[in-house]
Amino acid sequence: MSSTMGTHAWTRIETPAPPGATATLRAEWVKFWTVRSTPWSLGAMFVLGAGLTTLVCALSAEALARGDVGEPVGAFVTWGIVFAQVTAVVLGALVVTSEYGTGMIRATLAATPQRSAVLAAKAAVLTSTLFVAGTLTALAGYLGGNWFLDREGIGLALTDDGVLRSILGSGLYMAGLGLFAAAVGLLVRHTAAALAVVLGLVFVVGNLVMVLPGAWGEWATKLMPGNAGSSIATPESFNPLLLDPWVGFAVFVAETAAVLAVAAVVFTRRDA
């Protein structure tokens, strides 16, 4: 048995060469793509995002063309993103909380004691994947939905105001939302709790604050993360109250960065 044990490294004099700068990133990449939740989440994002956009455009194209709807056409070409964002939240939370749920986090931190490196690698893998997936989802939804709008003569060109921005913006918003969920996951270390907090903030609290009276309600609505961040993902919003796309996204990025900073401090200090 001892002959298969290895290369007798324990007799070595020199320290082994440090692994390359990308080692942690590669480890997180392998981890990310070797659990079923990743393809399932991304598949669900595509089906919900592209499918629902296509469906709602197909169903409302005629009414939109007649001018019966009273909503801007631009609000429809990325319509499904509102639902697809749930999958970004789930994936972002799971990237962190599944490690706490299974005890894997101890294996991770034993392999890479530099916790900031672990966090950076997780964030890079998650956001790059979500950006690509969100962009492709929005693009497919636009192509599918716009085909029906074109038939009614009200289609939007990619070069029309805000269309390309909303497609890339869908990717950006997914990436940001996933990172927000991961940061919350790092703080609460529990899948159900992380999902409840983030989905509650985006879907429930984000809409409830609209009923607050006066300027309070208006600004709370503008600044809630889901509301601020999502306006970049649509050429024109159903809700005229929201911040301008890039302004809103900047607010959302700042909010995400703040939660992530707190999570990073807690993560690097607490026992695994």
Place this chain on the structure above:
Amino acid sequence: MIAAHRLTKTYGTRTAVDGVGFTVEPGRVTGFLGPNGAGKSTTMRMVLGLDRPTSGSVTVNGRRYADHPAPLREVGALLEASALHPGRSARDHLRWLAASNGIPRTRVDEVLDLVGLTAVADQRVGRFSLGMGQRLGIAAALIGDPPVVVLDEPVNGLDPEGIRWVRTLARDLAAEGRTVFVSSHLMSEVALTADHLIVIGRGRVLADCATAEFVAQHAASHVRVRSPQHDAVATLLRGEGLDVAAHGRELRVVGLDAAAVGELVGRSGLLLHELTLVRSSLEDAFMTLTADSVEYAGATR
């Protein structure tokens, strides 16, 4: 080599590890023994840099764990078997570990083979038995071919064949010159594997010595004597200044070995029906030593 110096960990008002100091030397198996809640796992987590000591320090090969650029190539650790994602395959689990420390991918197949999991390498580990999970944990510990191997309760959940396999593995690793540190709450298990023992209870080191020395010191023994001339034998032995207790038709003699007792009785012409050296079990010795430091004891004790 692992060196702990006045290592202390407190959680609120509870002190889990209390000024523990020891060194774990290469080339032998060191058993880390203590009842549940004695502080074994907390100590091991501090060795691996997972928990931060409240005070004191612990180093592996002269450096803090976190200061090693590729820690898996320095220290291999089996943590609790559940430190796995149930949806990931055994091979993928080892792949990410290898990637994280710049270990060649060929090593993944080597360690799978070493622990006998090659045939099930692509199955999700959620379907693994407890024993297969332990084997995968040991594969993970060996992936970096490390000079120091730390195994936390490695035989938990293993069948007898698996237990023997772990014992052999630990001894082989030590024979190759590695430092092997094995925790257990089972004295009998450790006594069979370890050359050296560190016993802790309530967060303190109670003993730190060779296993043989521990056995000699703590496992009490007596000679059981049966004779048709029961009273005469008892009187003779007491006359020699020995401590003799009568238990029914048997005498328990403390202070001489069986041969010496036999000669004494034989010289006086008395008859013997039985002469046996009785050792109390190591488990008993361990219980005696740690009796005061058991955190949760049954009401009947």
